[in-house]
Amino acid sequence: MKIVFFVRDLGLGGVERCVALVSEGLIARGCEVSIVMLGGNRNLWAARTGSAKVIDLSETWQGKKPWTWLAGWRAARQQIKDADILIAATFLMPLYMAYAVSRGLKTRVIGWVHGPLFELDQFATMNPIHRKACQYIYRRLNELVFVSEHARDSLARWLKQPIGDGWQVLPNFVDEEQPKVYPDKPASHTLQLLFVGRIAVEKQPHLWLETLECLNKKGIHAKLTVVGDGPLEDWLKNTSKARQLDKQISFAGHQSNVGDYLNAADVLLLTSSFEGCPLVVLEAMPLGLVVASTNAGGVYELFGKRRSEFVVETASGEALAELIAKQRRPELSIWLKQRAKHYSSEQILQQWMTLCLAPPTINLKSVDTENTEL
Incomplete structure (x- = not known):
């Protein structure tokens, strides 16, 4: 054929x-x-x-x-x-x-x-x-x-x-040629957040800053790594500095292989206005990386009946921080590895x-x- x-x-x-x-x-x-x-x-x-x-x-x-x-x-x-x-x-x-x-x-x-x-x-x-x-x-x-x-x-x-x-x-x-076996992560008191994608309006980067601020108010120390670039990169750097969040954000730039970053993270942050079927979530699943996402269309289908444990209905930093704070990450990690088999x-x-x-x-x-x- x-x-x-x-x-x-x-x-x-x-x-x-x-x-x-x-x-x-x-x-x-x-x-x-x-x-x-x-x-x-x-x-x-x-x-x-x-x-x-x-x-x-x-x-x-x-x-x-x-x-x-x-x-x-x-x-x-x-x-x-x-x-x-x-x-x-x-x-x-x-x-x-x-x-x-x-x-x-x-x-x-x-x-x-x-x-x-x-x-x-x-x-x-x-x-x-x-x-x-x-x-x-x-x-x-x-x-x-x-x-x-x-x-x-x-x-x-x-x-x-x-x-x-x-x-x-x-x-x-799931792209099964991506590395699947990593050494265990060292224990840390800092919650490692990760965003992978374009720094652009449709990804709502203002929610990253709001989420960090809300986690700080809850006494949860978190750092965000941004893998990617885009038209709002300078805005994000300047605004994070003005809001005294620049020490909590690091920029990795565009990377062709994000496996190491996914493995090092505790939570994958997805804040899109809309999505079809996000590949980065499918990369995160077999690693057991827990996702905190806005209700961006196709993403919620990946989690079936457990969507409420990964997706917020209101696109706000407060809602995302609240979800992250209550997620049972060890349990969800095991479930995601099993869920990846469906894809x-x-x-x-x-x-x-x-x-x-x-x-x-x-x-x-x-x-x-x-x-x-x-």
């Missing part, structure tokens, strides 16, 4: 990581996989995409140069003419090109939706032309794959239509294979995040 993914490029974003890991898994199961880069030539996942055919069309077709469109369309169509499945790995450029080049062909087209587009559009206010174009195409694709039920329900709200028969939920999975690569990749091999619009049974013994 030949499967083609359309991506912008293979940078370090969550979507790109998902493409690399799913491609790697499908190849291991006998599929022939091509990854077509439409908007850039970066491949920062070369170690995980070595068996895939990576094709750079970013010079052939450029969205802002109309005189390249026909050549780009022809080059992209050439890549899928004998493909069984074409997967648009995200919206905008990959979605547009997948729809355009598949017209008149028998190639099966699947749209992959990683985030809650209704909330994303509310937050970022999508360009009206792009909004109409994406909605037009999503309404005409018979098959869509979502990383969470929340992302699926969000798209239905955004399109103002019921959930389609060909809409499947296949969550992200094993073997289980999720088997569902991908079932989707690829089955007739279109088959209704797969996704991971049951609510009705589970755990």
